[in-house]
Amino acid sequence: MNKRVLFIDDDERILAGFRRNLHSHFEVDVAVGPEAGLAKVRDNPPYAVVVSDLRMPGMDGIAVLAKVRELRPDTVRVMLTGFAELEAAIAAVNEGNIFRFLTKPCETGYLIGALTAAVEQYRLVMAERELLEGTLRGSLKMLSEVLSLLRPEVYGRAARIAPYVRPLAKLCGDPAPWQTEVAAMLCLMGYIVLPEGVVSKVERGRQLSADDAAVYRQHAEVAAKLVANIPRMGHVAKSIAYQEKNFDGTGFPEGGPTGKELPLGARILRVLLDFDRLTGAGLAKAEAYKSLKQTTGLYDPDVLAALGEVLGEEGRYVIVKMAIKNLREGMVLAEDIFVTRGGQVMKVLPKGYELSDVALAHIAKLARYDSITDPVTVIVPSDV
Incomplete structure (x- = not known):
């Protein structure tokens, strides 16, 4: 369980006291002043709790914890001050969503109790998120599989863009x-209401008549409405609704947000769906990316730049067949490795496993006595 607690104060002696008195109960980290504190929140793994002094030069604790809320919404925030001011307490709670408002000097036992409650609150928040992201994602995956049965060619598009979504x-x-991943998974659900002829024209990149275009525009709205019926999927539904909206405000639906006001998920979908359409038409990935870059106003420049970075990283690796004797540490399996023993087929190592010296020795031993996958499909740097 995450028990990391960050104390932000401009008095180094107070911070040293916190570290000395609380280190046996929590993973205590300290920062001298608001700037250093926010830098730690931004650059380090999430803290379960951030405790900030109210009165600090340059930026008060209210502003600090409000900024912490922006950077790490799940981190529990606690205010600690030597000034028991009602107005300050009200402002802290309203502006920073403070979990506790404590006054100095704070008796160690009481502080430990308050921080224990804050850590437990963080655990509950993260447990709820895990439930939401895990259980809900499984349910949504089932919906996407319905699409795969009804429109397998359309499901193929969603499956092809999926690996790019999280890196972008x-x-x-x-x-x-995770919300953007879900939006990508379900963004084409509206295709189930489109006539076969319209879907065929779209998939082949053919020009749509005015009537067909009007019908086609319904798909994003239909998918968004379907998803909006699921609790807490409002943001996902909005990303799906604006997937055909251009960065400059053209496209559909008409009106509404433009530019950076569009949901980030919608801006990512806009780029990836067109990228897939171009590669599906026969263009190499580099050429498809170049075509997107040469188009003015349709795409968020930041998303395009991110796609270029992802493609560049992708281009550094290739998938090859490699004899077992040539496998080396650090190679990543592109397919499962199986062994046949006594007529039974058993998985030895899963796809995505990075080979180590121990794994290589195990594979070599199996290869001497059993029938094992050989050659093995692995991912290696392109210069190997």
């Missing part, structure tokens, strides 16, 4: 990448 979301600073 991460590079673009998406605070909830």
